[in-house]
Amino acid sequence: MTTEVTAIDKQKLQATALKVREHIIRMATDGGCFVGASLSAADLILYLYSEWLNVNKDNLTDPDRDYLFLSKGHDVPGLYGTFVELGLMDRERLKNHLSIDDHIYWHPNTKIPGIEFHSGSLGHLPSVAIGVALDIKIRGGKNRVVCILGDGELNEGTCWEAMLVANAYKLDNLIFVVDRNQFQANMPTEELIPLEPLHDKFTAFGASVKRIDGHDFEALHETFSSYPFQPGKVNVVIADTVRGKGLPSIERRADRWFCNFTAPEIESLLKELHGEHQTQLTSETLVVR
Amino acid sequence: MTYEELLTREALADERFVVMTAENRALVRNIYSHLGSRFIDTGITEQTMIGAAAGLALRGRIPVVHALASFLTMRAFEFVRTDAGIPNLPLKLSSFIPGFLSDGNGPTHQAIEDIALMRGIPNMTVFAPADEDDLLKMLPDIWNYPAPSYVRINTRKTDYEHAPFEIGKAEIVAEGGDVTILTYGLLFEQTLEAVKILKDEGLSIGLVNIRSLKPVDEEAILKAAESSMVVTVEDHFLTGGLYTIVAETLLKHRTTVQVVPFALNEKWFKPSLLPQVLQHEGFTGKQIAERILGYTTKAVQPKIAAQEFSE
Numbered sequence: 185m186t187t188e189v190t191a192i193d194k195q196k197l198q199a200t201a202l203k204v205r206e207h208i209i210r211m212a213t214d215g216g217c218f219v220g221a222s223l224s225a226a227d228l229i230l231y232l233y234s235e236w237l238n239v240n241k242d243n244l245t246d247p248d249r250d251y252l253f254l255s256k257g258h259d260v261p262g263l264y265g266t267f268v269e270l271g272l273m274d275r276e277r278l279k280n281h282l283s284i285d286d287h288i289y290w291h292p293n294t295k296i297p298g299i300e301f302h303s304g305s306l307g308h309l310p311s312v313a314i315g316v317a318l319d320i321k322i323r324g325g326k327n328r329v330v331c332i333l334g335d336g337e338l339n340e341g342t343c344w345e346a347m348l349v350a351n352a353y354k355l356d357n358l359i360f361v362v363d364r365n366q367f368q369a370n371m372p373t374e375e376l377i378p379l380e381p382l383h384d385k386f387t388a389f390g391a392s393v394k395r396i397d398g399h400d401f402e403a404l405h406e407t408f409s410s411y412p413f414q415p416g417k418v419n420v421v422i423a424d425t426v427r428g429k430g431l432p433s434i435e436r437r438a439d440r441w442f443c444n445f446t447a448p449e450i451e452s453l454l455k456e457l458h459g460e461h462q463t464q465l466t467s468e469t470l471v472v473r
Numbered sequence: 474m475t476y477e478e479l480l481t482r483e484a485l486a487d488e489r490f491v492v493m494t495a496e497n498r499a500l501v502r503n504i505y506s507h508l509g510s511r512f513i514d515t516g517i518t519e520q521t522m523i524g525a526a527a528g529l530a531l532r533g534r535i536p537v538v539h540a541l542a543s544f545l546t547m548r549a550f551e552f553v554r555t556d557a558g559i560p561n562l563p564l565k566l567s568s569f570i571p572g573f574l575s576d577g578n579g580p581t582h583q584a585i586e587d588i589a590l591m592r593g594i595p596n597m598t599v600f601a602p603a604d605e606d607d608l609l610k611m612l613p614d615i616w617n618y619p620a621p622s623y624v625r626i627n628t629r630k631t632d633y634e635h636a637p638f639e640i641g642k643a644e645i646v647a648e649g650g651d652v653t654i655l656t657y658g659l660l661f662e663q664t665l666e667a668v669k670i671l672k673d674e675g676l677s678i679g680l681v682n683i684r685s686l687k688p689v690d691e692e693a694i695l696k697a698a699e700s701s702m703v704v705t706v707e708d709h710f711l712t713g714g715l716y717t718i719v720a721e722t723l724l725k726h727r728t729t730v731q732v733v734p735f736a737l738n739e740k741w742f743k744p745s746l747l748p749q750v751l752q753h754e755g756f757t758g759k760q761i762a763e764r765i766l767g768y769t770t771k772a773v774q775p776k777i778a779a780q781e782f783s784e
Contacts, residue, residue: 247532294560301531305555311521312556315528315536322491322510345521352516 192235197401200269201230202457205430207265207278209445209453215282216444217290218258220434224365224398224425225332226262229254231404232330232361233266241272244297250327251300251316255309256334256363257291258442263299264288272298307340309333310360314350317358328411330359336368339377344389347418351390356412359419360391363398365427369441382422391420398423433462439469476500476567476628479609480537481507483616490616491529494539495522497569500626501539519549526564527556535563537616542568542584542625543575550590557621558594564621566591571601571625572658572708573742573750576780580741589713591623592687598640599687601625603661604633611638611684629778631662635682643693644682652765653679653697655715656706657686663751663777664706666758670772671765683715694722698730704765708756711736735761748777 204226212219229252233239237250254263264281267273273296280286287295291304300316303309313331320327337343350358364382366372373379386393392413396403404423413419426435431453434440445453445467452463481504484490491511492504495518505512515522519540526536538545545568546553557564568587575582592599598620602608605628615622618640636644647668656664661682671678679700681693697703705716716734723729735756742754751757755764759774 301527302555302559305551308524308552308556311524311552312528312531314521315525315530316532317528318513318525319491319529319532319534342520342524345518346524349515349518349521349525353513 192401192405194401197230197234200234201227203269204230204262204265205457206454207268208261209431209450209457211261211264211278211281212443213445213447213450216442217261217281218441219261219443220367220427220437220441221256221259221334221363221365222261223429223431224427225256225259225363226265226429227399227401228332228361228363228404228423228425229259229262230266230269231401232408233270235405236408237330238327239298248325248327251313251329253300253303253309253313253329253331254292255303255313255331256306256337257303259332259334259363260290260292263292264296267296267298306334306337307342310343310346311349313358314346314353314355317350317355318353320357321353321355328357328359330361332361332363334368335362335364335366335373335379338362338379339368347386347389347391350418354416355418356414356416359411359421361421361423363425364422365425366436367427367438367441370438372438386420386422390417392417393420393422395422395424398425399429430457431463432456433465442470443467444470474609476605476608476612476626477502477504479612480504483613484508484511484537487535489533489535491534491536492539493522493526493536495519495544497540499569500567500628519544520552523549523552523564524556527560527562530557530562530564535565535616537565537567539567539569541582542571542587543582546584546587546590546623553591553597553621554594558596561596562621563619565616566621566623567626568623569626573747573754573756574627574659574780576747576750577744579744583741585709585737585741586713587623587625588686588707588709588715589717592718593713596620597687598622598685600685601657602627602684603635603658603682604629604631606631606633607635607638607661607682607684610635614638614640625658627659629659629662633662633665638684641685641688641690643690644684645693645696646680646682647678649677649679650700651676651678652702652704653681653700654704654706654761655681655683655694655697655719657683657715658708660706660708660756663756663758663761666775667761667765670759670762670770673772674762674766674770686715686718689718689722691722691726694719695726695728698723698728701731703730703732704735705732706735706756706761709736711738733765735764747780751777
């Protein structure tokens, strides 16, 4: 089964992506959020929900819906922003970020309709996604399961354990998407625990692998339209992305993973997002571990 | 009926059941021919098995998962806690060779902190049957209960016929005013022997098969506390098991009584075949009775059956 390649409205997607990024930036104050990873995964998440996944506000409990699991978890502001822009979540609710009266915090949880499983502990959702994909296979279903992984997350052995099992059960209805933004918490991945050659590693584990620019909507569309990549093989998309994408003042900066900006910085960063001047950051950087 | 026959019967009657193993097939050697794709062996991957079981449970399945007790509860602990405990999904953990049942394997395989670990997880329920008869009476209720569960699988055969099972209820085997023994799991058989000896020595002895460790039968514990002394007997570390449960229960109800624990205190047990392990660690019926009495008797300890298999 190959999805028919239809045209996408690239400009509309880019405009929506800009709004999602605005939401992310606005969440990076009064306690802050993992802004760098959220910005790198934003285009992936938006593309999948708006163009590819059979998920909408009316089918969130339908067993025939597609599934998306956000395994890296700390990129959830991108998911909240996407949900708001696609009508899956009330816009006003974003103001409750980190409020004790709501459930919108640094990692995903199922109190928010549309979030399939909680995450935050890395290396868990590959196996949960396998369970869902297995059940769909057992029942002869056509729905598809996407699991978004961080590149740093690939340090966890259970990611690779899951690749072995997914390969054993020939889960071609399962797609692992790696947000390859080149950084883990404090360090470039290649300086701490090198991952490359990543394409070869996944191929050696039996997957059918495609590597693309994770900010290019046309490339994303072409890639996902070729699902399943090869019958009987787990699909892997390595999406090359930029940590902090959209904000030159924090892009590719190891010390801007989790950010808690001041209110003036937020205003300046929103302008920066729209192509104006770069922001002079005065808020403290965070050493995470 | 065996464990596998019971599981096959339940799974054939109810499509929701899937049977999983992390390549520990001792209890489920033949079930594949009955269940086909509802039998899933993930290989030696306890963590991935638990995560996948959670995914299957999200889709409405009831996964009955199998692995050696020590790896199921410790290697996969965070997956059990995070992927079954937090979302309260009905994963049914069947733990193979827990406690002394790992006999000759050595300390890597000794799950003697499993009760402490599993009962510390919110939503998790914890059970330890005395023998195969007890196990088969307990499992249908446990498997159909809408919560994750941990069961110390014990397929040893005894002559004892157990009372019907109810979650959260203990089995009161005997009541007595001098000493009440509280126990669970394979040591039940030895405490039955101990009771015989203690009765012959003129004591009034109570015996309770706790069975359901979480939820626990607080009423049965408080009733036991009415005798002059309570003895807890368990193949578990002193920390976090039945002795702790009894202490917590008595404190909660502002009750006090002398409680003597027979458990493994800050040590792993010496690996050998089960009969020798029990003898070496002081857990045969005769030894339990004489530790309570404080003197030796002429009682003869019946032969203890060896394990049929342990890997």
